[in-house]
Amino acid sequence: MRVSNTLIGVWSIFTGLASLVILGTGIWLATKHEDTTCIKFLQWPVIVLGIFILVLSVLGIVGALRRNTCFLWIFLAIYFILILLLIIFTIFAFVVTNKGAGEALSNKGFKEYRLRDYSTWLQRRVEKQSNWEKIRSCLADAKVCNDLDKKYPTEVQFDKANLTPLESGCCKPPVECGFTFVNATNWVRAKPNSSPNEDCLKWNNDKTELCFQCDSCKAGLLQNVKKDWRKVAVVLIVVLVIMIVVYTIGCCAFRNNRRGGSYTKYGP
Known part of the structure; x- marks a missing residue:
């Protein structure tokens, strides 16, 4: 005993x-x-x-x-x-x-992420509008993109930057959109937009918006x-x-x- x-x-x-x-x-x-x-x-x-x-x-x-x-x-x-x-x-x-994995880009120090590459279960968690609105608001309040302008003031520095998945997906438009760099969080929209990627239409230079509604942002979050x-x-x-x-x-x-x-x- x-x-x-x-x-x-x-x-x-x-x-x-x-x-x-x-x-x-x-x-x-x-x-x-x-x-x-x-x-x-x-x-x-x-x-x-x-x-x-x-x-x-x-x-x-x-x-x-x-x-x-x-x-x-x-x-x-x-x-x-x-x-x-x-x-x-x-x-x-x-x-x-x-x-799910990042896609390496030619002459870029960062990777980009696609939502469809991740498991269906994770996709559904972030695609549900009520869930994502809370997450998006939280990310915006956390100001995850605010320091990028100071860290990478030029386009050359930005292209070489080792961005986190969240920074790559939420703080900039996808490279395939062909936007013109002004600073790390300010881009001039290409005219006309020939890319089929819907994220190109969702991008907004407002720092409270940026690409927080983009699928690339959801994918970057899921990568983390x-x-x-x-x-x-x-x-x-x-x-x-x-x-x-x-x-x-x-x-x-x-x-x-x-x-x-x-x-x-x-x-x-």
Whole structure:
């Protein structure tokens, strides 16, 4: 009984530490970039998962101190379900971020991004008008494009700039539009506009508008989300491996406890 309680206590401590890693990852995802701060529906599942594991770990520690074998059985059952959910969530994170990449441009230091290259699930999240209006307003308020004029005052410097996906997609018109450079956020529209890209018509030199309504802006945002979510998925895999190992130890402790005769009423 003491051995099983010790193991479940150690197990709970390990999973509690793992939950702090998950929770910290969710908070990092929520605060690292202006774009991910504006997309609350992406980081909340990670934060909720971290809180849930933390609460369950605290219950495990309390149960171990009280030496409650029945609680050990319930705890193992709940944790098995949690592992399954974590596996599903990790696979989902990889699947929805599997598509999408920047397109290199000739004689340009930056890449451009196309919305159709990303997963359908992500596309739907940003194409929904109610979602995008909130995101667009948040990006404009964050003034993500305001420093570009000072950083790249000439066209030569701008062409060599290593722009972020968000800057490339939201702060300038697509290169294929053929606009004339005035400064990093001010462009003269080509006449006539022969490009089939609808983003060419959406561009506005107003710094509160720019290309925030463009598909290229949505794609640039999703590229940042993809990069950050891939990092989150790697963290989840590490946590999942730890949870499976300690779960196996917990099952062995439970089986030994039952064979030792301390378990008389409940079965696995």
